[in-house]
Amino acid sequence: MDDYGLSKGTSEMSTEWFFCVAGFVFSVSVPAETDIERLLPSFLPFRCETDKGGKLLFRWQAVSGPVPGKDEKTALLEESFNDLGHVSLWREKEGYRIDMHYTAQSPQHVMKTSCDFTSAVAYIQWEDPYVSCVCTSLLRIVYSQAVLLQGAVSLHASTVYQEGYAYLFLGKSGTGKSTHSALWMKHFEGTDLLNDDNPTVRVEGGKVVAYGTPWSGKTPCYKNLCFPVGGMVKLVQAPFNRFTPLKEVNAFVALFPGCAVIRQDGRLCDGLYDTLSRIVERVPVGRLECLPEEEAAEVCREGIRNGGK
Structure with a gap:
């Protein structure tokens, strides 16, 4: 087991958690063995028990497995080096793709989102010692775009x-x-x-x-x-x-x-x-x-x- 409760070859069964930030409820699904308190410690004050039957701002799912390839018409929109790490934003036919390296030596993580950022799947390399920072940053990207359509x-x-x-x-x-x-x-x-x-x-x-x-x-x-x-x-x-x-x-x-x-x-x-x-x-x-x-x-x-x- 590593620090997040994940072992190599872990099952892709997941656990769903709900958080409420600025009145917007969203869900985070991670492999069932994940220690959510270690993975997303800054989110704990915002945790809620359920979605309360209301509309979710977005659903975010973290999965294991190989990084997916790019679509034929994938176009690079911007590239940045900041507190999120090395981030590349790509436009794809069905939405957006974000490639992230937290440091120059870190493995590549990929997130694919819908056009309106109401859903996202993140392909996480769990062996990365900065995986907590990566997941926190990827969630920040999705959240910051999803709220724009909600006033x-x-x-x-x-x-x-x-x-x-x-x-x-x-x-x-x-x-x-x-x-x-x-x-x-x-x-x-x-x-x-x-x-x-x-x-x-x-x-x-x-x-x-x-x-x-x-x-x-x-x-x-x-x-x-x-x-x-x-x-x-x-x-x-x-x-x-x-x-x-x-x-x-x-x-x-x-x-x-x-x-x-x-x-x-x-x-x-x-x-x-x-x-x-x-x-x-x-x-x-x-x-x-x-x-x-x-x-x-x-x-x-x-x-x-x-x-x-």
Whole structure:
């Protein structure tokens, strides 16, 4: 047996688990011998007993066996090297294919999904010591695309909550999103971290709500909590601290780069555009040019409290 309860030549009988993230229920099926708590530890706060008879966001199945070959008309859409590893996204006749190597020396894992990401099958190489990270990342990919058709978006942002509201800080990697969250927690009493990398934002009943998720980057913060959004701020490094309110198109443009979407898929993009348009109509959005210091947090909070005016 390996660390995940799987032995070589294990049966393909599977066990189905249900999780609820941002109000969306999805199922994960893994070989019956799999220790789900070791495979997906960050998902435990989001586990639910059944699907409650409702509609599932998606079904995700992990199987053993050889990696499937590519279809004749498979086309490479994009390739990336990031915290997910080395990822290649391919368009196929019946949906999408994702190839993943967590490190340069890791074996190849393959996931095939439907066009709308309501179903996915992952061909997992269980001997990979990073298999937990691989499964977590593959689930993140499916989830981030599936929610786009349900009035929600997965954002690359660090998020804190204070006095019943969530505040999201966006920006390119290395711009200080986590640092800015830490400044709020240090200097503003009652502030805590909701998620440090991939919160979900939904528009519900006219309100914009931020949710914690099982994906939080290098910071282990997996809180099954949600709060109405008090503000969203794009951070830019600068030798001074200045908050600029953003409205309509400018607010949309500031938030868009932080959204997870396959940009070659018109249907998914339309879902994102609709959700983002409703978000910027309802919450203060701004750009903060800043230094990593207390004053930056104070300028940011004051700008948001002024409603982006």
